[in-house]
Amino acid sequence: MKKFILSCLLSTLCMTVAFAVDYSGTCGNNILWSFDATTGILNIQGSGPVNSTEYNTWSVNQPWKDHLKSIKKVVISEGITTVGYRLFADCINLQEVVLPSTLDTIGVSTFSKCESLENINLPEQLLYIGGSAFLWSGLKTITIPVLTKVSGGAFGGCEALETATVYGIRQYYTYLFSNCPNLHTIYWHVKNGGSDHSPIDQNPQISRIFFGDEVDTIPQKLCDACTNLQYVEIGKNVKHIKAYAFQNCPKLKKIRSYATTPPGIGLYGFFMTSNVDSVIVPCNSVEAYQNANFSNAYGWGNMNIVGDDNCGSGTTTYTVSVSSGNTSMGTVSGGGQYEEGATATVTATPKSGYKFTRWSNGSTANPYSFIVTNDVSLTAYFEQSSTPQPESSTFWNMSDAAFNSLGTISSNKTINGLTIYATSSKNVVIDESAQTIDGLSFTHRLKLNGTGSSDARLLSFHVDGDCDIDVYLKSGSGSEDRTINVDKGSFGNSLTTIPALSTSISKGTVHYTGSAATIYLYSPSSGVNIYAIRVTSEGTPQPTTYTVSVSSVNTSMGTVSGGGTYEEGATATVTATPKSGYKFTKWSNGSTANPYTFTVTSDVSLTAYFEQSSTPQPESSTFWNFSDAAFSSLGTITSTKTVQGLTLCATSDKNMVVDESTQEIDGISFTHRLKLNGTGDASYRSLKFNVTGDCTIDIYLKSGSSSADRLLNIDKGSFGNTYAQASAYGGAISKATVQYIGGATTIYVYSSSSGINLYGIRVTYKNTVDIENTVVRTETQKILRNGQILILRGDKTYTLQGQEVR
Numbered sequence: 001m002k003k004f005i006l007s008c009l010l011s012t013l014c015m016t017v018a019f020a021v022d023y024s025g026t027c028g029n030n031i032l033w034s035f036d037a038t039t040g041i042l043n044i045q046g047s048g049p050v051n052s053t054e055y056n057t058w059s060v061n062q063p064w065k066d067h068l069k070s071i072k073k074v075v076i077s078e079g080i081t082t083v084g085y086r087l088f089a090d091c092i093n094l095q096e097v098v099l100p101s102t103l104d105t106i107g108v109s110t111f112s113k114c115e116s117l118e119n120i121n122l123p124e125q126l127l128y129i130g131g132s133a134f135l136w137s138g139l140k141t142i143t144i145p146v147l148t149k150v151s152g153g154a155f156g157g158c159e160a161l162e163t164a165t166v167y168g169i170r171q172y173y174t175y176l177f178s179n180c181p182n183l184h185t186i187y188w189h190v191k192n193g194g195s196d197h198s199p200i201d202q203n204p205q206i207s208r209i210f211f212g213d214e215v216d217t218i219p220q221k222l223c224d225a226c227t228n229l230q231y232v233e234i235g236k237n238v239k240h241i242k243a244y245a246f247q248n249c250p251k252l253k254k255i256r257s258y259a260t261t262p263p264g265i266g267l268y269g270f271f272m273t274s275n276v277d278s279v280i281v282p283c284n285s286v287e288a289y290q291n292a293n294f295s296n297a298y299g300w301g302n303m304n305i306v307g308d309d310n311c312g313s314g315t316t317t318y319t320v321s322v323s324s325g326n327t328s329m330g331t332v333s334g335g336g337q338y339e340e341g342a343t344a345t346v347t348a349t350p351k352s353g354y355k356f357t358r359w360s361n362g363s364t365a366n367p368y369s370f371i372v373t374n375d376v377s378l379t380a381y382f383e384q385s386s387t388p389q390p391e392s393s394t395f396w397n398m399s400d401a402a403f404n405s406l407g408t409i410s411s412n413k414t415i416n417g418l419t420i421y422a423t424s425s426k427n428v429v430i431d432e433s434a435q436t437i438d439g440l441s442f443t444h445r446l447k448l449n450g451t452g453s454s455d456a457r458l459l460s461f462h463v464d465g466d467c468d469i470d471v472y473l474k475s476g477s478g479s480e481d482r483t484i485n486v487d488k489g490s491f492g493n494s495l496t497t498i499p500a501l502s503t504s505i506s507k508g509t510v511h512y513t514g515s516a517a518t519i520y521l522y523s524p525s526s527g528v529n530i531y532a533i534r535v536t537s538e539g540t541p542q543p544t545t546y547t548v549s550v551s552s553v554n555t556s557m558g559t560v561s562g563g564g565t566y567e568e569g570a571t572a573t574v575t576a577t578p579k580s581g582y583k584f585t586k587w588s589n590g591s592t593a594n595p596y597t598f599t600v601t602s603d604v605s606l607t608a609y610f611e612q613s614s615t616p617q618p619e620s621s622t623f624w625n626f627s628d629a630a631f632s633s634l635g636t637i638t639s640t641k642t643v644q645g646l647t648l649c650a651t652s653d654k655n656m657v658v659d660e661s662t663q664e665i666d667g668i669s670f671t672h673r674l675k676l677n678g679t680g681d682a683s684y685r686s687l688k689f690n691v692t693g694d695c696t697i698d699i700y701l702k703s704g705s706s707s708a709d710r711l712l713n714i715d716k717g718s719f720g721n722t723y724a725q726a727s728a729y730g731g732a733i734s735k736a737t738v739q740y741i742g743g744a745t746t747i748y749v750y751s752s753s754s755g756i757n758l759y760g761i762r763v764t765y766k767n768t769v770d771i772e773n774t775v776v777r778t779e780t781q782k783i784l785r786n787g788q789i790l791i792l793r794g795d796k797t798y799t800l801q802g803q804e805v806r
Contacts, residue, residue: 021066031080035064040072040093049082049105062087069093075708076100083110085130092116096754098708099123106133108151114138118160118679119753121711122148129154141713141722141752143167153178163722166190181205185721188222189214200226207251207371208341211235213258218245220266227251230371231341234259243267254340254373255279262292277374280316280340283307316340317555321377324565327545329354329382333572336550336561338372339743343718345369346564348380352394352416357381393536396461397442398430404444406430411652418533419460420446424652426456435505435531437472442505445529447476452522454491459521459530467537469510469519475502476527484528486510487520495519500528544568549605557582557610558744566600573597576608579743580693585609613692622763624689625670626658632672634658640683646761647688648674654684663733663759665700670733673757675704680750682719687749691763697738697747698762703730704755712756714738715748723747728756 024034031046042064044050064071071091076083078100084107088094094114103123108130111117114137122129124145131151134142139158143165144150155161156178164177165187177183177200186200189212200206206226211218213235220242223229229249234241236258243266246252253276257263260282270276281289289305308316322335334346347367348356358364360379370376396418398404403415410424422428426449433445452458463469475482481502488495498508500523512519521530550563562574575595576584586592588607596606624646626632631643636657637650650656654677661673680686691697703710707730716723726736728751740747749761 022063023067025063027063033063035067035071037067037070040070042067042071042074043077044074044080045077047079047081050080050084050087062089072096074098076103078102081105083107085109086112089113101125104128106130108132109135111137119711121709132156134158141165143725150176152176155180158183162720163187165722165725176200184208186210187722188212188218190219191215192217207231209233211238213237216240218242218263220244222246224248230254231373232256233341234263236260238263241265241269243269245269252276256341257281257289260285260288262289262294265294278304278306280306280308317552317559318372318375320344320346320372320375322346322564323377323379324348324545325379325381327565329384330356330380331545331565331567331570332378332380333562333564333566334367335563336574337552337555337559338561339559340373342372343369343721344372344376344561346378346380348382350382351567353385354382355385357383393534394461395532395534397532398446398530399441399443399532403430403446417461421454421456421458421460423456426450426453428457433529433531435472435474437505437507440472440532442472442531445474445531448523448528448530449476450523450527451525452485457522458491459533460518461533461535462516462518463512463535463537464516465537466513467535469512470532470534470536471498471508471510471521472505472531472533473498473500473508474505474529474531475500476529477502480526482526482528483524484508484530485520485522485524487522488512488514488517490518491520491522497524505531546600546603548572548574548600548603550574551605551607552576553607553609557612558584558608560606560608562595568601570600571597572600572604574606574608576610577690577744578610578692581613582610583613583692585611622689623760624762625760626674626758627669627671627760631658631674645689649680649682649684649686649688651684654678654681656685661757661759663700663702665733665735668700668760670700670759673702673759676751676756676758677704678751678755679753680713682748685750686719687758687761688719688746689761689763690744690746691740692744692765693742694765695740696764697740698760698764699726699736699738699749700733700759700761701726701728701736702733702757702759703728704757705730708754710754710756711752712736713748713750713752715750716740716742717745719748719750725752733759 027033027044028048028050030048031044031050033042033044035042068090069092071094073096074088074094075098079102080100081102082105086109089109089112091114093116095116097117097120099121101123104125104127106129109132110130112132112135117137118140122143122145126145126148129148129150131153133154135153136157138160140160141163142155142161144167146167154176158180159182161180161183163185164183167189183205184207186206186209188209191214200223205228206223207228208231209223210233215235216237217240218238221244223246224244225248227250229252232252232255234257238259241263247268247270255276257279286305286307317337317339319337320335322332324330324332330348330350332346332348334344338344345367350356356366358381359368394417396416408427408429409420409422410427411422413420420428428449429447430444432443435442448457450457471484473484479502482500483497484500485497486495487493496510545565545567547565548563550560552558552560558576558578560574560576562572566572573595578584584594586609587596624644636655637648638652638655640647640649648656656677657675658672659675660671663670676685678685701712709730710728712726712728713722714724714726715721724738
């Protein structure tokens with residue numbers, strides 16, 4: 001018996017040793033690591049390289065191999081210089097990485113397969129990024145610093161990557177961004193072009209490339225065979241476009257060059273770009289471009305050279321026209337006038353019993369977004385749904401795509417006329433549940449997870465008069481029958497009840513007699529599952545459709561949007577956007593509202609009128625200070641609000657908070673801050689405001705972390721169209737300054753990852769732009785002086801050509 005007990009103890013001890021898990025250890029000379037399983041944070045501290053060679057024995061078993069799926073954040077201390085081969089590969093839940101300013105090397109495959117890593121702030125002094133370093137990661141945007149050498153495929157397979165900003169590469173290789181299907185926009189700021197091994201050729205998905213004013217050379221084969229490239233903007237200092245730079249780009253129709261002196265173009269520079277119909281150049285340079293020898297371009301020579309719109313405004317305006325192939329099947333919206341290079345979004349809305357099929361250009365996207373480079377006319381085509389609807393009926397089927405993808409619903413939603421009421425604490429759920437009745441096969445159900453109230457776990461819809469209401473339903477209990485209440489006109493005004501059986505799905509029918517009314521469905525107690533609702537009436541007339549047409553009295557003063565076809569009684573919103581130096585005055589019907597929202601009851605034709613601004617905008621013309629009473633009293637913001645022209649986007653589950661926080665900078669004392677509680681999106685944790693033209697945007701900000709610097713994105717025109725990035729420091733409040741140059745647009749501000757605190761935003765308009773002190777697009781300030789770039793980092797002072805700059 002004693003031998004048996006001893007044997008068991010030894011077995012248990014062996015098992016304990018065999019399955020021991022390390023939570024700390026060493027990972028190089030003088031370097032320690034530790035993992036906190038509670039927070040998911042991996043800390044690495046010490047100095048020097050985490051490993052001394054690019055390839056090592058950790059290719060499969062990292063020191064923290066037992067925690068790969070549990071690591072959510074990696075914090076690497078100052079003093080670390082290298083992170084090596086596959087160190088963090090396969091950390092599929094890694095969301096945030098804090099890199100030290102001392103880091104100069106990221107090895108091969110270091111962050112490969114980190115599919116939850118959406119953003120990373122690369123240090124300014126980084127010297128090398130190894131091949132496949134971020135292969136198959138979840139990056140959505142990336143900024144490559146000035147000094148970096150990047151090996152091939154470093155960002156390959158990043159399916160979520162949308163924009164890449166390149167400030168400088170000493171050397172790089174082809175296919176840097178291979179297999180990144182959503183990478184549409186490149187911001188290129190490499191001064192001398194870099195190596196002639198292009199990082200972006202053979203990338204068919206890229207549609208826009210912007211060359212900054214730092215660039216003097218566009219390298220060879222930069223975008224060879226970028227078959228979706230539609231718009232190229234060339235900076236004012238480009239002197240050379242090397243051979244094959246844009247050959248085989250059949251969708252490239254417009255080129256915008258700010259260079260006053262025509263650049264030299266290498267052999268086949270634009271070969272086979274036969275669809276390019278014009279090159280827009282500075283007004284005073286048209287003759288120089290027309291007389292330039294572009295014989296080597298093999299493509300440029302056939303293009304029409306035109307000056308800026310109105311010789312100096314710098315923009316060309318085009319009209320987007322949208323129409324419905326059959327207004328009894330569906331309506332459209334999104335038409336209007338847009339500046340060249342702007343993004344237009346048009347939407348087709350099918351009526352009950354019909355579905356959208358395609359646009360006249362063949363696209364099946366809906367909504368459909370595209371870059372405006374010429375006048376566009378689009379027609380939306382619809383067809384009857386594959387399952388014919390009964391005559392004069394509306395059928396809301398939870399198995400249809402419009403419903404079955406909703407999942408957990410925690411706020412009110414209206415789908416095809418059916419309103420679903422829910423809150424974060426009283427939600428409803430659409431999930432899979434196979435049921436068959438009356439020849440109908442259902443795959444999904446809507447679960448009313450308890451007693452309904454006037455604001456939660458409630459369904460409502462409109463009826464025009466006498467009708468039959470069929471409800472396909474089942475009790476949420478397998479053993480208890482339950483009921484659904486049917487109210488008319490208002491919640492609580494009972495019309496009847498419908499039984500919900502526990503054993504199987506059933507159909508309950510209500511014969512409604514009366515005038516037009518709102519019908520409410522809800523459970524008086526406990527859960528009930530709804531599979532579908534059908535409303536059938538005789539002789540229900542098709543809704544009447546009207547056209548809303550919008551135009552600008554003078555497109556050199558401003559543009560408009562919002563035109564399309566709308567059903568009678570629908571709400572239309574039209575917007576007038578003045579250009580720099582002009583202001584909106586009124587619509588042709590006398591309204592001065594902008595945007596202007598109205599109910600459509602007939603065909604409407606509206607013209608927007610503009611006039612020159614009476615005086616230039618004063619210095620510090622707009623200042624949103626979160627310490628002011630209009631903001632400081634907001635507290636927790638759970639829905640979108642507009643205060644004094646600044647729109648704060650938030651939802652109930654992704655909110656923002658204004659609270660007390662004392663800070664002082666530039667002689668300004670702040671008492672409150674706006675906390676962006678995480679990564680921003682177009683509908684939450686983001687701010688937006690309109691600017692009328694060239695201006696300076698000052699943002700007073702601080703990282704939400706006391707130890708980690710973070711990045712604030714500044715987008716223009718549309719969410720995701722990154723114009724600049726600003727650092728939010730962990731130590732103290734700072735001021736980031738962005739010089740915006742361009743026409744009237746909307747500016748979006750949000751965190752690229754994690755929390756950032758904002759204290760104030762100031763927009764200053766000037767008559768002229770100080771190019772010598774322009775802050776260019778980067779996460780650290782870069783100031784142009786005497787044609788060179790000066791990098792300012794933190795509070796350090798640098799000198800350039802004998803001038804001290806802070």
